[in-house]
Amino acid sequence: MKKLRRWTGSCLLGMTALILTSCGQDMLPEEVYKSSIAKMEQLDSVYFTESSQLQVGEDQVSSFTRGVVTYQTPFKAYMETEMNVVDVSEPLDLHIRVNGDDVTIRENGETTWEEYNTSAESVLMKARPTHTLEFFLDFEEEFLMKEENDLYHVSFKGTDDRHIALAEKKLRRLGIAEEGVLTEETLNSIELDRIEMVAYIDTETMYMVGYDTRFTFTMELLGDLVRFNEIIYVRYDDHNHVTGDLEQFMEEKIKEIEREKMEEREDEEDEEEEIITE
Secondary structure (H helix, E strand, O other), X not given: OHHHHOHHHHHHOOOOHHHHHHHHHOOOHHXXXXXXXXXXXXXXXXXXXXXXXXEEOOEEEEEEEEEEEEOOOOOEEEEEEEEEEOOOOOOEEEEEEEEOOEEEEEEOOOOOOEEOOOOHHHHHHXXXXXXXXXXXXXXXXXXXXXXXXXXXXXXXEEOOHHXXXXXXXXXXXXXXXXXXOOOHHHHHOOEEEEEEEEEEEEOOOOOEEEEEEEEEEEEEEOOEEEEEEEEEEEEEEOOOOOOOOHHHHHHHHHHHHHHHHHHHHHHHHHHHHHHHHO
């Protein structure tokens, strides 16, 4: 993008304080992005949440996952997921433990833990952004960046035909279409609405504090015109500060979040009372 490559000249012309800051750092958006991904790969531990919504035609599923991970040997993780599926009255509640190569699961409040037919590596993908965010590097020259509240916002938006390759990769990653299955005719039927990504990166530590992605497009699938819409929000906290028993840490983290929410509500109520008094 010519606009990005002219940052230095733009700064001399005094465009905006945000771009001036980026120029002073002399880092392109893709450099900040890659640096943060590399930093996240070096983590010893982290707490994360993932909120997702997926719609393919009339089928819809949403989920919320929170988890804690320690990367020392053996790799350990504990996650809780609530999943809601359209036309299914009760949500599915899953608790997952990982200890090295052993993955166990407990469903819907049951007391018994059972072996789970998945790999520790697949769990690791949720806890580190590399798997998801390397996805967009084919279009790194189109990344944009701004700085706000001590965070770099590195973003990408795809709406053109050249970005259809990302839609194809997404379908394969979800298992909707395996490698080589999508025909040229099917690919040509894809009409993009938008593909978006924003990564939030701490300006001091370069750790990623979260990212949002969205894929919206239509395509012919099995003879029907289908709308595909996926939205994912991921947040990270307590970088390298997860200690002790993971389930206990999670319990204390949830209490901390609830306390913060309660304090925010009390502050809002106090502000409303002050307004009424005035």
